[in-house]
Amino acid sequence: MTATTDQDAALRIAAGRKPFVEPLRLGERLKEIRLAHHWTLEDVSQRTGLARSTLSKIENDQISPTFTAVQKLINGLGIDLPQLLSPPRVQPRTMGRRDLTRRGEGQRHPTPTYEHELLSCELAQKRMIPFKTIVRARAFDEFSEWVRHDGEEFLMVLDGEILLYTEYYEPLALVSGDSIYFDSAMGHALVSVSDADAVVLSVCTRGEGSA
Numbered sequence: 466m467t468a469t470t471d472q473d474a475a476l477r478i479a480a481g482r483k484p485f486v487e488p489l490r491l492g493e494r495l496k497e498i499r500l501a502h503h504w505t506l507e508d509v510s511q512r513t514g515l516a517r518s519t520l521s522k523i524e525n526d527q528i529s530p531t532f533t534a535v536q537k538l539i540n541g542l543g544i545d546l547p548q549l550l551s552p553p554r555v556q557p558r559t560m561g562r563r564d565l566t567r568r569g570e571g572q573r574h575p576t577p578t579y580e581h582e583l584l585s586c587e588l589a590q591k592r593m594i595p596f597k598t599i600v601r602a603r604a605f606d607e608f609s610e611w612v613r614h615d616g617e618e619f620l621m622v623l624d625g626e627i628l629l630y631t632e633y634y635e636p637l638a639l640v641s642g643d644s645i646y647f648d649s650a651m652g653h654a655l656v657s658v659s660d661a662d663a664v665v666l667s668v669c670t671r672g673e674g675s676a
Contacts, residue, residue, distance in 0.1 A: 490552060492526040498542065498549070499524075513541030564588035571597065578602035579655070594669045597623070600657040605630050611652025616670035618649040625663030630654045 499509055506517045513520075514537055522528045530538070539546060564585040571582035580599040585591065602608065611632060620629075621644035629637045629645065632652035639645065647653065649669060657663040 490526075491530065491550065492524045494549060494551065495520075495538065496524040498544065509542070513537045515541075562588060564591075578607050592671055594671060596667055596669075598655070598665050598667060600625070600627055600655045600663040600665060602654070602656045603658075605636075605654060605656055607656075608654045612654050613652050614649050614669065616649055617646065618670075619646045619668045620644060621666045623664045623666055625657060625659035625661055627663045627665065628656045628658055630656065 499506075504512075506520050509515070509520055510517045515534060519528070519534070523530050523534070535546070535549065538544075539549060542549075564587050566584045566586070569582075571584045572586050574581040574583065578601055580601060582597045582599075584595040584597065605628075613632075620639075622639045622641050624641055626638065626640045629639055630653060631637070631647065637645070638658070655663075655665065
């Protein structure tokens, strides 16, 4: 057999093979959707009319859902078929990053109303912005406009007492140890009402704008 004949035979064999198709991981995808919405199996059962035991078996690939079950999942969860059939997201590999900030060694950014100390400044592409703030302002009138920035914010009072002014709520008194989570696109401002300047710790999701 000549080399040309060998190549022709190999091409014919390759042409007859079925292309590789990744197995449908519907159970894993269903679980991913459920957890993303913080739903329990009971929540999904109530939404779809499928028994919890059935949902558990689907998620663990013990059974394949029928066409009727798929329709109930789509309608009950408010998704379309491509969403349900798309492959689960690949979880990023943990890199084990860390960034230590010793006391007083953060990046300081003083303003007329606050003195911010940005923490974990060496870590690039982080999803959260942590910072400690000394609240200098003593009255809401010291702010020329609302503070607002994209994302969400967690705030805990470390020392002293503050009033948290927000765009849609009455001023809220917070003392040392109190914490609050809020949408930071909502206008907000902190005022210290203790004898000394109050100190707070904040963690913001990444977004444009400044506090």
